[in-house]
Amino acid sequence: MTAKTVFPFAAVVGQDQIKKALLIAVVNPKVGGVLIAGEKGSAKSTLVRGLSQVIPNRKLIELPLNATEDMVFGSMDMEQAIITGKRQFSHGILAKAHNHILYIDEVNLLQRELSNAILDVAVSGIHVVEREGVSNSYEAQFTMIGTMNPEEGDLPPQFLDRFGLYVTVAGEKNIKDRVEILRRILAYEQNPIAFYQKYKRAGEDICQQIAAARKKVKQILISDAMMQLAAQISSQGNCAGHRAEIFLLETAKAIASLAGRHDLLPMDMQEAAAFVLPHRMRQPPEESREQHSQKKQQHDQPAQDSFNKEQSQLPDEEQSNANEPSQDRDEAPEVKSEGELEKGKRQEDTTMADLLPIGNMALDLQKRQVRQSSGKRTLAKTNTRQGRYVRSCIPTKPVTDLAFDATLRAAAPYQLTRAKSMCCINICRGDLRQKVREKRIGSTFLFVVDASGSMGARQRMKAVKGAILSMLQDAYQKRDKVGMIAFRRQTAEILLPVTRSVELAEKSLQHLPTGGKTPLAEGLYTALGMLSTMCRLEKGIEPVMVLVTDGRANAGGRAGQDAVSEALQAARLIGETGVNSLVIDTEQDFIKLGIAFTIAHALGGSYYKLDDLSAENIIHIVNGMK
Amino acid sequence: MRHSAIYPFTAIVGQEDMKLALILNVINPSLGGVLIKGEKGTAKSTAVRALADLLPAMETVKDCKFHCDPQDNNQLCGICQESLASHKQLVVQAAKMRVVELPVSATEDRVVGTLDIEYAIKHGEKKFEPGILAQANRNILYVDEINLLDDHVVDVLLDAAAMGVNRVEREGVSYVHPARFVLVGTMNPEEGDIRPQLLDRFGLSVIVSGEHDPDKRVEVIKRRLAYEANPDKFLQLYQEEQETLAQQIIQARQLFPTVSIEDELLTLVAKIAIALEVDGHRADIAVIKTALTLAAFAGRITVTSSDIQEAARFALPHRMRRRPFEEGILDWKKVEALFGDQ
Numbered sequence: 001m002t003a004k005t006v007f008p009f010a011a012v013v014g015q016d017q018i019k020k021a022l023l024i025a026v027v028n029p030k031v032g033g034v035l036i037a038g039e040k041g042s043a044k045s046t047l048v049r050g051l052s053q054v055i056p057n058r059k060l061i062e063l064p065l066n067a068t069e070d071m072v073f074g075s076m077d078m079e080q081a082i083i084t085g086k087r088q089f090s091h092g093i094l095a096k097a098h099n100h101i102l103y104i105d106e107v108n109l110l111q112r113e114l115s116n117a118i119l120d121v122a123v124s125g126i127h128v129v130e131r132e133g134v135s136n137s138y139e140a141q142f143t144m145i146g147t148m149n150p151e152e153g154d155l156p157p158q159f160l161d162r163f164g165l166y167v168t169v170a171g172e173k174n175i176k177d178r179v180e181i182l183r184r185i186l187a188y189e190q191n192p193i194a195f196y197q198k199y200k201r202a203g204e205d206i207c208q209q210i211a212a213a214r215k216k217v218k219q220i221l222i223s224d225a226m227m228q229l230a231a232q233i234s235s236q237g238n239c240a241g242h243r244a245e246i247f248l249l250e251t252a253k254a255i256a257s258l259a260g261r262h263d264l265l266p267m268d269m270q271e272a273a274a275f276v277l278p279h280r281m282r283q284p285p286e287e288s289r290e291q292h293s294q295k296k297q298q299h300d301q302p303a304q305d306s307f308n309k310e311q312s313q314l315p316d317e318e319q320s321n322a323n324e325p326s327q328d329r330d331e332a333p334e335v336k337s338e339g340e341l342e343k344g345k346r347q348e349d350t351t352m353a354d355l356l357p358i359g360n361m362a363l364d365l366q367k368r369q370v371r372q373s374s375g376k377r378t379l380a381k382t383n384t385r386q387g388r389y390v391r392s393c394i395p396t397k398p399v400t401d402l403a404f405d406a407t408l409r410a411a412a413p414y415q416l417t418r419a420k421s422m423c424c425i426n427i428c429r430g431d432l433r434q435k436v437r438e439k440r441i442g443s444t445f446l447f448v449v450d451a452s453g454s455m456g457a458r459q460r461m462k463a464v465k466g467a468i469l470s471m472l473q474d475a476y477q478k479r480d481k482v483g484m485i486a487f488r489r490q491t492a493e494i495l496l497p498v499t500r501s502v503e504l505a506e507k508s509l510q511h512l513p514t515g516g517k518t519p520l521a522e523g524l525y526t527a528l529g530m531l532s533t534m535c536r537l538e539k540g541i542e543p544v545m546v547l548v549t550d551g552r553a554n555a556g557g558r559a560g561q562d563a564v565s566e567a568l569q570a571a572r573l574i575g576e577t578g579v580n581s582l583v584i585d586t587e588q589d590f591i592k593l594g595i596a597f598t599i600a601h602a603l604g605g606s607y608y609k610l611d612d613l614s615a616e617n618i619i620h621i622v623n624g625m626k
Numbered sequence: 627m628r629h630s631a632i633y634p635f636t637a638i639v640g641q642e643d644m645k646l647a648l649i650l651n652v653i654n655p656s657l658g659g660v661l662i663k664g665e666k667g668t669a670k671s672t673a674v675r676a677l678a679d680l681l682p683a684m685e686t687v688k689d690c691k692f693h694c695d696p697q698d699n700n701q702l703c704g705i706c707q708e709s710l711a712s713h714k715q716l717v718v719q720a721a722k723m724r725v726v727e728l729p730v731s732a733t734e735d736r737v738v739g740t741l742d743i744e745y746a747i748k749h750g751e752k753k754f755e756p757g758i759l760a761q762a763n764r765n766i767l768y769v770d771e772i773n774l775l776d777d778h779v780v781d782v783l784l785d786a787a788a789m790g791v792n793r794v795e796r797e798g799v800s801y802v803h804p805a806r807f808v809l810v811g812t813m814n815p816e817e818g819d820i821r822p823q824l825l826d827r828f829g830l831s832v833i834v835s836g837e838h839d840p841d842k843r844v845e846v847i848k849r850r851l852a853y854e855a856n857p858d859k860f861l862q863l864y865q866e867e868q869e870t871l872a873q874q875i876i877q878a879r880q881l882f883p884t885v886s887i888e889d890e891l892l893t894l895v896a897k898i899a900i901a902l903e904v905d906g907h908r909a910d911i912a913v914i915k916t917a918l919t920l921a922a923f924a925g926r927i928t929v930t931s932s933d934i935q936e937a938a939r940f941a942l943p944h945r946m947r948r949r950p951f952e953e954g955i956l957d958w959k960k961v962e963a964l965f966g967d968q
Contacts, residue, residue: 005700040826041906045788065781066738067795078798082750093795109781149823171899171906178896179889181907182914189656189915190883192700388734388778389796404743405797415750424750472819500818507816 005192009050010202012043013181014172020255021167021275022047023206025143026055026101027213028254032164032247033122033144035107035155035279042169044147045105051145054206061097061142063104063118069391070405072114073121076132078405081412082425089129089136094121097142107146108155111438113390118144119162132409161240164247165275209258216257222249226264233273237281247276387437395434406433444481444498444534444541445471445622448527450549451488452518456586459613460548461486461512466615467622468509472502483530484509487523489516490555494526498534520553520599521563524570531579545574545581546622547603548613550588551596564595571602581605584621586613633853635676636867637860638669639846643832647940648677649871650830651808652723653878654919655764658829658912659787659809661772661820661944668834670812674768675725680872683720684764691756692763692803693721701790703803726762726807728769728783730776738782741797754801759783759792762807772811773820780824783809787827826905829912831944874923882922887914887929894964895934901960904945912941935965 012019018036025034036044052060063072074092081087094102104110104118121127125141146163148155160166172178188195226249234244249264251272256264392406411431418426449464451457468482482505483498496508524547531543553563561569574581581603585596588611600607608621638645647660662670686693692703696716709716728737739757746752758767759782769775775783786792792805809828813820825831837843853860892914899910916937921929938961 039905040823041908043907062793064793064795065778065785066734066793068797070798071795071800075798078746079751105785106781152821152823171904173900175893175896175900178899178907178910179892182892182896182910185911186887186914186918387776403797404746405741408741408743408746409798412750423747425747427747499816501816502819504816 005196006049006053007046007185007188008196008199008203009047009054010206011184011188011195011199012047012050013177013184014174015043015047015169017167018044018047018169020258021165022051022145023210023213023258024251024254024275025145025165026051026058026210027258028217028250029141029143030246030250031254032162032243032250033146034165034167035160035163036145036147036167036169037150038167038169039171040149040151042171044169048103048105048145048147051101054203054210055101056207056211059100060103061093061100063093063102063110065106065109066388067093067114068389068405069114069117070131070409072118073127073131074129074136074138076134076409076412078409078412081409082415085413085416087132087134087413089134091138094118094127094140094142095138098138098140100142102142102144104144104146106148106152107159108148108150108153111388111390112156113438115156115159119159122162132406133413160279161243163279165251166279167275168278212260213254213257216260216262217253220253220256220262220264222253222264226252226266226269229266229269233269233277237273237277239277239280244276244280248272251276389435390438391436392433393436395432399432399434401435401437403433403435407431444543445483446498446527446530446534446543446545447482447484448492448523448545448547448549449484449486450518450520450523450586451486451512451514451516452552452555453488453515456550456588456613457488457514458512460586461514463613463615463618464548465509465512467618468496468505469502470615470619471622472500472505485523485526485530486512487519487526488514490519490522492519492523492526494530498530517555518549518553519555519563520549520551520567521570522555523547523549524567524574528570528574528577531574531577543579544622545579545603545605546584546618547581547596547599547605548584548586548618549596549599550586551599552587552593553595567595567599568602571599575602575604582621583607584613584618585609631857632679633672633676634861634864634868635673635680636871637849637853637864638673638676639842639849640837641669641673641834643940644670644673644834645677647830647832648673648810649875650916650919650923650940651810652677652681653875653923654882654915655806655808657808657915657919658827658908659767659807659811661825661828661831662810662812662834663815663831664812664834665814665836668836670834671768671770674766674810678723678725678766680868680875681723682872682876683722685718686721686764688717688719692760692805693765694804695764701804701806704801724761724765725768726758726765728758728762728767728775728779730769730771730774732758732775732779734776734778734782735797737779738786738792738794738796739801739803740794741799752799754794754799756803759786759805759807760803763803763805765807767807767809769809769811771813771817772824773813773815773818777821780821784824784827822905825944826908828944830916830940832940833943874925877925878919878922881925881927882919884927885918885921885929886927887918891917891929891931891934894931897964898938898942898961901964902942902946904942909942909945912945913937916941931965935961 009019021034021036025031036048038044049060070092072092072094074089074095077088077090080090107115121140122142122144125139126137127140128137129135144163172181184195227245230245230248230252233248234242237244248269249272252264252268255268255271256262259268389403392403407427408425410433411425411427414428415425418428420426447464447468449460451461464484468484471480471482481498481500482496483494484496485492486495487493495512496505499505527545527547531545534541534543553567555563581600582605583596583600583603585600585607587593587596587609597607610617635645644660644662647662651657651660664670685696687696687706690703690706694702694706694716696718699710702710706716735757737758739755739760742753742755745755769783786805787807787809790804790806792803794801811820811828837846849860895910895913898913899907902909904910913934914937917929917933920933920936921927924933942961
């Protein structure tokens with residue numbers, strides 16, 4: 001609990017990039033904070049928390065994920081109000097972080113509402129409060145440090161840009177270092193105090209280095225040549241706005257002063273670029289024509305973007321690199337160049353051409369597109385009582401979910417004038433406040449697949465299975481659920497109940513029976529039943545039905561109807577429920593009947609014709625629906 | 627609750643992995659808990675409760691809501707720290723380790739704690755009402771079906787599990803208190819997956835399944851019936867075994883700080899971690915700590931290569947990276963090859 005029991009900053013092995021970035025941010029508050037992204041268990045949080053021991057005169061203020069809006073921005077002081085009847089403002093975390101460091105662990109998991117508002121404050125440095133009858137404005141200039149695990153989801157681009165520096169981390173790959181890490185952790189756990197003492201000197205040295213660098217940073221003058229270099233780097237990186245140049249120069253200043261120098265050198269700029277540019281560059285500077293055209297294509301097809309997202313959101317970056325060439329051959333040269341440049345960057349003798357961390361950027365370019373298209377899907381307001389309490393509001397309907405804290409605050413100032421009751425606080429109807437909650441909601445997909453003996457049944461089933469499994473692979477991140485119904489002979493069978501489990505899907509979809517007639521109507525009715533149960537069980541979900549068929553219904557016909565018109569009737573029923581649906585038409589016969597299209601129309605859903613049915617194509621289309 | 631209401635730990639038939647993993651965690655609570663994967667009705671919650679019951683009482687500060695350890699000045703809550711600072715003697719009270727349950731339907735405010743509403747209305751003052759994480763400090767936090775837990779509850783759990791500290795900033799109160807607990811989670815993988823980040827926080831994982839041996843199954847039934855017919859008599863039957871195990875755990879706890887490990891074994895673990903391409907460093911740390919604890923439990927003061935091998939079995943499987951179309955399977959051949967090099 002005390003500073004002494006935090007793992008010492010100086011005792012962390014390796015991770016020089018993060019250490020450097022943190023020192024830069026501490027030395028020069030103008031660099032605009034640090035975002036550290038990396039795999040779990042790579043000492044991200046440990047380093048940031050340890051930072052509090054080595055920074056003179058500044059504190060590390062943590063913003064926990066459970067924070068509610070009133071605590072972040074401040075609110076009326078309830079206790080004061082009850083006693084004096086005056087509305088007095090009590091400061092929130094942002095005000096406490098003024099002139100200090102604001103640390104947000106797992107910043108990508110922070111509630112969207114909060115992160116947007118924090119962003120506003122961080123940019124302006126002033127927070128204007130207009131809430132709960134208090135109006136106030138206060139200074140809130142802080143260095144923002146965020147850590148995140150990209151596995152858990154991305155950060156919106158405007159939030160990303162706000163961070164001056166960006167570092168990625170991974171675990172140490174060197175055996176010697178890994179062993180040293182183990183040794184130190186064992187020593188630390190055995191006796192934290194003694195361990196702290198051991199690294200006290202090293203910590204003090206860093207502390208002095210920071211103090212000295214802080215003095216120097218103010219004296220460093222920026223020559224015109226350096227400014228031009230900054231502009232050149234930023235324009236080559238095609239960075240939006242002018243923030244990149246400013247951050248570059250400020251970062252370079254901090255680097256120079258940490259090195260004990262009074263003047264800026266090109267190598268400072270080079271080092272700075274590695275921190276400042278990765279998350280800002282929008283296009284590779286020396287983009288080949290081939291890549292360019294490919295990018296254009298991506299813009300033309302939003303679905304393509306989301307398809308790429310599938311790739312780049314895989315648990316680790318290396319892996320997505322490894323996968324991309326096979327998915328998309330155009331990508332190959334880009335990926336390759338990345339690795340080479342990465343190496344080049346680390347070499348000491350670098351020329352101007354090596355100055356730009358093109359590699360980082362190329363990867364990040366993809367990520368940016370991902371973020372833009374991933375949108376608001378994962379977070380939604382809920383009116384059930386589930387979800388995270390974000391803030392309170394004045395209710396327009398009868399209160400179902402009372403926000404006690406806000407209600408008490410609303411009532412507090414009137415206590416002097418209101419009649420005394422048994423309690424200390426007398427609450428009127430007008431004081432009541434409702435909780436606003438936020439919850440992550442994934443999408444639910446129900447695949448309804450034609451397994452009849454018509455052409456390509458096997459192919460259909462296999463492709464859908466592939467799509468389901470790969471959708472479930474990253475279900476933990478997107479919260480997607482998938483189910484599957486297959487219809488053949490006279491009946492429809494629920495092969496996979498709606499689930500998030502890869503394990504269950506693999507087990508259930510091991511055998512995919514095909515053959516027989518096509519009871520399309522039966523399939524649709526079964527889907528309807530499942531969809532309505534789902535909606536009853538879980539409020540607020542918006543399931544998507546994906547029908548994969550050639551439309552040639554030839555079985556069923558309960559009430560003397562023919563199979564096709566019965567199927568159409570079922571489709572209309574589903575359409576009326578307002579369920580989103582899409583039809584993937586696999587009709588391959590020479591004479592096309594086009595029934596699937598009519599069905600899609602009756603469903604009120606989208607229609608896709610696929611000659612080449614594959615798991616990738618299905619995912620591609622399905623992602624377009626989100 | 628009557629003491630006799632709890633089924634004795636040593637009377638549980640089979641499930642050796644799960645029992646061992648739980649014991650290791652109570653010997654060394656910093657291991658990071660156990661994730662128990664498996665079907666229903668496999669004595670998971672019985673074992674957890676029975677283990678807590680088996681242990682002798684620990685020292686806690688009297689009336690402290692966080693059951694602070696009077697011997698450990700670094701992990702005291704704010705109130706106890708204040709008492710110490712004003713030179714008050716901390717009153718010691720013996721208390722049994724408890725199993726605190728986190729129900730799947732728990733809301734975030736109940737988990738992290740929130741504003742004490744009753745107090746606020748009565749007295750017009752803000753007071754922190756501790757939540758489940760406060761209760762769980764120095765105890766076992768048992769989360770049944772952890773894979774079904776709401777995401778935002780998982781988020782706060784992650785934070786506390788990693789830091790051992792619960793930092794609350796909500797509904798008008800701001801509070802920090804220690805939250806070190808042995809996290810025991812159970813899940814049925816068929817009902818959905820668990821986020822890798824949470825997975826990584828678990829020190830160990832075990833897979834349980836019902837007994838397949840008919841004789842053992844019969845034994846399970848027999849014992850259960852005997853227990854239900856006359857719990858007190860049943861307890862007496864196992865009293866000696868229970869005491870022996872409790873003694874063994876206490877000795878292991880005392881021995882643990884003296885257990886040492888050779889550099890070659892540290893290198894071996896680092897090699898395994900690199901060969902298996904695990905994320906970050908938690909995997910190797912967990913293997914080493916588990917091996918140290920295993921040695922202590924066996925009454926040894928040096929870690930052997932077989933300790934490492936056994937520890938790897940507990941600490942690695944759930945940390946394997948998942949690739950598309952590939953389950954998190956541990957490639958034992960790679961590990962064994964490295965052992966062969968030794």
